[in-house]
Amino acid sequence: MSELSELDRAIYEWQLDVPGFGESGQRKVRSATALVSRIGGLGGPLAFQLAAAGIGKLILAHGGNLRQDDLNRQILMRWDGLDKPRVESAAKTLANFNPNVEVEIVNANVSEGNAADLVARADVVFDCAPLFEERFLMNRECIGQGKPLIDCAMYNLEGHVFPIVAGRTPCLACLFPETPPHWKRRFPVIGAVSALVANVGVMEGLKLLAGFGESNIGKMIHLDSSSMEMRKIKVQRRPDCSVCGPLK
Amino acid sequence: MQITFRYTSQLATAAGAAEEMVEVENGSSLVDLLRDLAAKHDTDFSKFVVDKDGNVAPTLVVAVNGSQVSFEELVSLDKDSEVMLITPMSGG
Numbered sequence: 001m002s003e004l005s006e007l008d009r010a011i012y013e014w015q016l017d018v019p020g021f022g023e024s025g026q027r028k029v030r031s032a033t034a035l036v037s038r039i040g041g042l043g044g045p046l047a048f049q050l051a052a053a054g055i056g057k058l059i060l061a062h063g064g065n066l067r068q069d070d071l072n073r074q075i076l077m078r079w080d081g082l083d084k085p086r087v088e089s090a091a092k093t094l095a096n097f098n099p100n101v102e103v104e105i106v107n108a109n110v111s112e113g114n115a116a117d118l119v120a121r122a123d124v125v126f127d128c129a130p131l132f133e134e135r136f137l138m139n140r141e142c143i144g145q146g147k148p149l150i151d152c153a154m155y156n157l158e159g160h161v162f163p164i165v166a167g168r169t170p171c172l173a174c175l176f177p178e179t180p181p182h183w184k185r186r187f188p189v190i191g192a193v194s195a196l197v198a199n200v201g202v203m204e205g206l207k208l209l210a211g212f213g214e215s216n217i218g219k220m221i222h223l224d225s226s227s228m229e230m231r232k233i234k235v236q237r238r239p240d241c242s243v244c245g246p247l248k
Numbered sequence: 249m250q251i252t253f254r255y256t257s258q259l260a261t262a263a264g265a266a267e268e269m270v271e272v273e274n275g276s277s278l279v280d281l282l283r284d285l286a287a288k289h290d291t292d293f294s295k296f297v298v299d300k301d302g303n304v305a306p307t308l309v310v311a312v313n314g315s316q317v318s319f320e321e322l323v324s325l326d327k328d329s330e331v332m333l334i335t336p337m338s339g340g
């Protein structure tokens with residue numbers, strides 16, 4: 001693990017004073033690589049906040065061009081990036097914000113062809129993808145490679161964050177053993193809700209990386225911004241889970 | 249007795265409310281409870297709870313007082329119990 005530079009100390013001064021986090025937590029975060037699958041309404045603010053926290057490197061995977069109807073929630077994007085790859089907008093925004101965070105962009109969604117390599121190069125993975133096929137693939141890779149996965153999701157005024165650690169917690173396939181038949185790709189959501197869920201996901205990731213606070217691995221944190229209530233649900237492991245069942 | 253059922257995401261939209269008081273008989277199994285609940289609602293709601301064969305939908309997560317329960321479990325409820333029915337969400 002590398003030492004903090006003078007520049008690091010200057011940038012992260014306010015959080016170096018957080019009890020339990022401090023210099024050792026910052027060094028762990030600064031030495032870590034995070035993979036963010038999709039940088040839309042969830043993954044965008046999530047990656048932004050990881051950059052602010054001083055993550056060492058971000059790998060951002062998201063295919064396709066920016067559309068007008070992305071702009072109610074995808075705050076890493078830029079108006080001059082419309083009709084151009086979303087990852088390019090994201091890279092420019094992050095470089096303007098803090099050029100001392102390394103950003104690798106992948107103009108493709110997570111797929112069978114790239115998932116193993118992307119997960120292998122990360123210390124922690126944040127899943128913010130809309131399609132359950134992608135989410136299950138990410139889950140399978142993270143369980144197989146023993147990488148922590150922070151599963152983040154939203155709908156309407158609600159969201160949930162489910163931190164998964166291979167061998168220690170249930171996995172996404174324990175929670176949802178098959179593709180939900182009635183889920184629709186296009187769903188209602190307000191950008192502030194996706195950012196709220198994203199920030200909860202970032203905190204769970206930072207706590208795992210830096211070893212401070214109280215981690216919620218194995219629990220689904222459910223947020224309802226309509227009532228502003230938060231509930232934690234202890235998730236059960238499925239002994240016959242097709243993904244994590246073989247792990248002891 | 250009356251028990252609070254809490255609904256999330258698409259299920260809450262279908263129910264038109266985030267919670268509902270449901271009359272539950274002492275000693276009823278979770279599967280019977282869910283089937284009764286599905287029968288009381290229209291298909292927009294019930295499709296998230298039971299599949300077309302009448303089995304509990306595999307992607308429905310049920311939690312009682314903050315812990316997920318399996319459908320086979322004998323769950324004892326009292327008047328202060330909260331049953332939460334969670335349907336999937338994703339990113340975007």
Ligand SMILES: [Zn+2]
Pocket residue numbers: 170171172173174175238241242243244245
């Ligand atoms: Zn599993």
